[in-house]
Amino acid sequence: MGERRLVVGAAIVRGARVLAARRTTPPEAAGRWELPGGKVEPGERPADALEREIAEELGCVIEVSAWLSGASVIDDHLELRVAVARLVDGEPEPREHDRLTWVGADGLDGPGGLDWMVADRPFLPELRHVLRTAETEQHRGVLRAVLFDEDDATEVQRRLRADGYEARLERERLAGEDDDEDHPWAVLTDAPQLLVEVLVDEHDGWLDDDTVASAAQPVAPLELPSGPRRIKRPGAHS
Numbered sequence: 464m465g466e467r468r469l470v471v472g473a474a475i476v477r478g479a480r481v482l483a484a485r486r487t488t489p490p491e492a493a494g495r496w497e498l499p500g501g502k503v504e505p506g507e508r509p510a511d512a513l514e515r516e517i518a519e520e521l522g523c524v525i526e527v528s529a530w531l532s533g534a535s536v537i538d539d540h541l542e543l544r545v546a547v548a549r550l551v552d553g554e555p556e557p558r559e560h561d562r563l564t565w566v567g568a569d570g571l572d573g574p575g576g577l578d579w580m581v582a583d584r585p586f587l588p589e590l591r592h593v594l595r596t597a598e599t600e601q602h603r604g605v606l607r608a609v610l611f612d613e614d615d616a617t618e619v620q621r622r623l624r625a626d627g628y629e630a631r632l633e634r635e636r637l638a639g640e641d642d643d644e645d646h647p648w649a650v651l652t653d654a655p656q657l658l659v660e661v662l663v664d665e666h667d668g669w670l671d672d673d674t675v676a677s678a679a680q681p682v683a684p685l686e687l688p689s690g691p692r693r694i695k696r697p698g699a700h701s
């Protein structure tokens with residue numbers, strides 16, 4: 464027997480919750496929760512396979528941020544890897560699943576938690592950690608400024624730090640397969656939203672949706688978006 468074929472699952476994280484999907488087939492898996500995804504085609508990169516499967520199954524666009532560690536055996540022929548991903552366009556709709564749910568660290572598993580596919584369970588502790596980190600950042604009012612160029616990101620970071628705020632750089636695709644120029648930079652900061660908005664504006668970036676709606680409230684009575692959306696995203700990048 465050769466190597467097991469790879470199945471990839473997406474832990475799509477928004478705010479501090481992850482999207483879980485309930486299977487309908489085969490009968491023994493119906494009613495069990497999984498991370499949406501599917502089989503990687505021969506010659507296909509796992510991140511591309513995942514983005515393709517999500518478009519097919521959920522009708523939305525994601526971007527892989529980082530792979531969780533390890534792989535989990537599904538059966539003699541298949542093994543599962545899981546990536547943390549961010550929703551970049553559209554809203555997930557179930558096309559092949561009978562239910563979708565956004566679940567936080569506390570609702571992942573354990574009493575009252577979801578009944579996951581067996582192969583997914585080894586990923587839950589690390590996933591819980593990812594969600595807890597996201598929760599902490601939300602509570603601290605951390606904003607995420609996204610910029611296309613490293614120079615812009617570094618400059619925004621420098622200016623925020625010069626003003627006494629914390630500012631940390633992150634690459635949008637952290638541990639993906641490739642590292643080409645398409646992947647933007649993010650600056651995570653505890654600076655006030657207005658200041659961050661001014662800086663991203665100067666550097667052709669935008670403020671990410673996830674963080675704004677929840678984080679901005681304690682900072683200032685601004686006009687807040689009622690639903691998740693991106694604030695000032697350039698239409699195309701040059």
Ligand SMILES: Nc1nc2c([nH]c(=O)n2[C@H]2C[C@H](O)[C@@H](COP(=O)(O)OP(=O)(O)OP(=O)(O)O)O2)c(=O)[nH]1
Pocket residue numbers: 470471472496497498499500501502503537541543580581582583
């Ligand atoms: N997508 C996905 N599949 C999982 C997970 N956990 C798990 O055991 N599996 C199993 C169920 C299936 O046996 C297999 C993936 O099959 P699939 O039916 O979702 O994949 P696919 O869309 O590429 O299907 P196919 O039509 O090519 O057969 O992996 C999970 O979290 N996500």
